[in-house]
Every structure is written in C-alpha cells, then in structure tokens.
Amino acid sequence: MSPNAHITSHRKPRRTATQSWVVRTGVAGGVLSTLAVAGAGSATAAEKPVESTVEMPAVNAALATSIAQSAAATQQTSFDFQDRAQQDEATSKVEAAAKKAADEASRKAEAERKAAAAKEKREQQEAERASRATERKSLSGKSAAQTSEDAATAASSSAKGAATGSTATLVSFLEAQLGKAYVMGSTGPSSYDCSGLVMAAYNQIGISLPRVSQDQSTAGTQVSLSNLQVGDILYWGSAGSAYHVAVYVGGGKFIGAQNPSTGIVERDMSYSPPTGAVRVL
Numbered sequence: 001m002s003p004n005a006h007i008t009s010h011r012k013p014r015r016t017a018t019q020s021w022v023v024r025t026g027v028a029g030g031v032l033s034t035l036a037v038a039g040a041g042s043a044t045a046a047e048k049p050v051e052s053t054v055e056m057p058a059v060n061a062a063l064a065t066s067i068a069q070s071a072a073a074t075q076q077t078s079f080d081f082q083d084r085a086q087q088d089e090a091t092s093k094v095e096a097a098a099k100k101a102a103d104e105a106s107r108k109a110e111a112e113r114k115a116a117a118a119k120e121k122r123e124q125q126e127a128e129r130a131s132r133a134t135e136r137k138s139l140s141g142k143s144a145a146q147t148s149e150d151a152a153t154a155a156s157s158s159a160k161g162a163a164t165g166s167t168a169t170l171v172s173f174l175e176a177q178l179g180k181a182y183v184m185g186s187t188g189p190s191s192y193d194c195s196g197l198v199m200a201a202y203n204q205i206g207i208s209l210p211r212v213s214q215d216q217s218t219a220g221t222q223v224s225l226s227n228l229q230v231g232d233i234l235y236w237g238s239a240g241s242a243y244h245v246a247v248y249v250g251g252g253k254f255i256g257a258q259n260p261s262t263g264i265v266e267r268d269m270s271y272s273p274p275t276g277a278v279r280v281l
Contacts, residue, residue, distance in 0.1 A: 166205035166281065167281060169204055170202065173201050174197070181263050182194075184260075192257045194244050195213040196211075198216055198246070198256075217276070218239050220233065230249060231247065235275060249266070252270075254274075
C-alpha cells in the first residue's frame with residue numbers, strides 16, 4: 001500500500017449551513033408538529049374532564065335533593081308516628097277516664113237504688129205499724145163511739161118521744177116532709193122554701209107565723225142556743241134580717257128546706273150552726 005493511499009475517514013461529512021438550517025427547520029417543524037399533535041391530544045384529553053366537571057354539580061344537586069327529600073320524608077314519618085302515639089295515648093287516657101266515670105256513676109246509681117229500696121222498706125214497715133196501731137185504736141174506740149152514737153140516738157128519740165101534744169104534731173109533720181123538693185116561694189104541699197115549711201108546720205098546730213124568714217126570726221122570744229127545746233125556730237143571720245130558718249126537733253138536730261140541691265133534710269146542728277133561735281110555743 002502506498003503511503004499516499006486514501007484512507008477512508010469514519011467521520012461524518014460536515015453539513016453545510018443551508019442543510020443545517022433545513023434540518024433544524026425540519027426538526028423544529030417536527031417538534032412543533034409533535035407539540036401540536038400533543039397539544040391537540042392534550043386538548044382532547046382535557047375536554048373530557050371538563051365535561052365531567054360540568055355534569056357533577058347536577059348529579060350532586062339531584063343526589064342532595066333526593067337525600068333531603070328522603071330525610072324530610074323520614075322526619076315527617078317520625079313526626080306522624082309521634083303524633084299518632086300521642087293521639088293514641090290521649091285516646092287511651094280519655095277512654096280510661098270515661099270508663100272510670102261510668103264505673104263511678106254505676107256504683108253511685110247502685111248505692112242510690114239500694115238506699116231508695118231501704119227507705120221504701122222502712123216507710124212500708126212504718127206504714128204497716130201505723131196501720132196496725134190505727135186499727136187497734138179504731139177497734140178500741142169503736143165501742144166508745146158506738147156507745148156515744150147510741151146515746152145520741154137515744155137522746156134524740158127520747159127528746160122526740162118526750163114531745164107531746166102540739167109539739168109532737170109539729171115534729172111528725174116535719175118528718176113527713178123529708179125528701180120533698182125545695183122551691184123558692186113554695187109553701188107546700190109537694191115543695192117548700194125554708195120559711196114556707198116553717199109556716200106550714202106551725203099551721204098544723206094552729207099558730208100563724210109571718211111568711212118570710214126575716215119576720216119569723218123575731219116572731220117569738222129569743223132563746224139561747226144552749227137552752228133549746230123541741231119546736232124552737234132556728235135562724236141564720238141577724239134577728240130581723242135572717243136569710244134562712246128551720247125547726248129544732250131535738251137530739252141536736254133540725255129539719256128544714258135547705259136548698260134546691262138537697263131539698264128538705266134533717267141535719268145535725270154542727271152541719272150548719274145557726275145564729276140564734278126564737279120560741280113560739
């Protein structure tokens with residue numbers, strides 16, 4: 001090999017400035033392109049998180065609303081349960097109070113019924129005792145009353161029987177007129193008024209009397225009611241202005257024409273006590 005032989009160099013040929021600029025330009029363009037592509041990729045990649053960021057508030061709001069509604073419903077349900085429990089408790093108290101009042105009223109009514117029954121029984125027993133006592137008293141007093149009545153009847157009969165002559169005629173005439181009618185202004189023989197009967201009776205024994213009761217009350221001698229005799233004229237009202245007259249027949253009785261309802265009757269002096277009396281026999 002010749003010393004001047006060409007030895008191949010392993011160095012890379014030097015580029016010219018133009019080539020170098022082109023290369024750099026190309027490199028820069030590539031880099032820029034790469035950056036552009038990377039930027040585009042980054043932009044694309046960045047858009048998705050933005051979309052997620054936009055959608056999350058809506059999701060969170062809906063979820064929060066749902067949670068709030070659920071909480072509100074739960075709270076309302078709790079309130080409803082509490083309210084219902086309070087109502088049930090109040091109802092139970094009212095029912096218990098009503099039952100207690102009903103039981104108390106029932107006990108009170110039963111006590112009153114028993115008290116009324118006991119009172120009625122006591123009153124019935126007292127009435128029975130009083131009835132027995134009255135009956136015993138009536139039985140014991142019956143004989144006395146009968147005796148008194150018999151005595152009065154006997155006295156009356158005795159007084160009438162004692163009447164003799166004109167007095168007996170007078171009484172007999174009056175007794176024969178019992179039951180006849182009372183007619184104002186009548187003097188017999190089927191009906192009489194009070195003074196008409198007295199005048200007719202005295203006519204039977206020949207004694208003429210004035211027609212009206214006012215004059216008959218002064219036709220004889222005034223006598224005390226405690227000292228009467230059979231045949232005395234009884235009058236009601238003042239002497240001289242009497243409004244009714246009758247004849248005393250003994251035994252505390254008189255016969256007279258009383259009124260249109262009763263007609264001519266015999267009555268006890270106590271039936272209608274007279275004011276005074278006159279004696280014409």
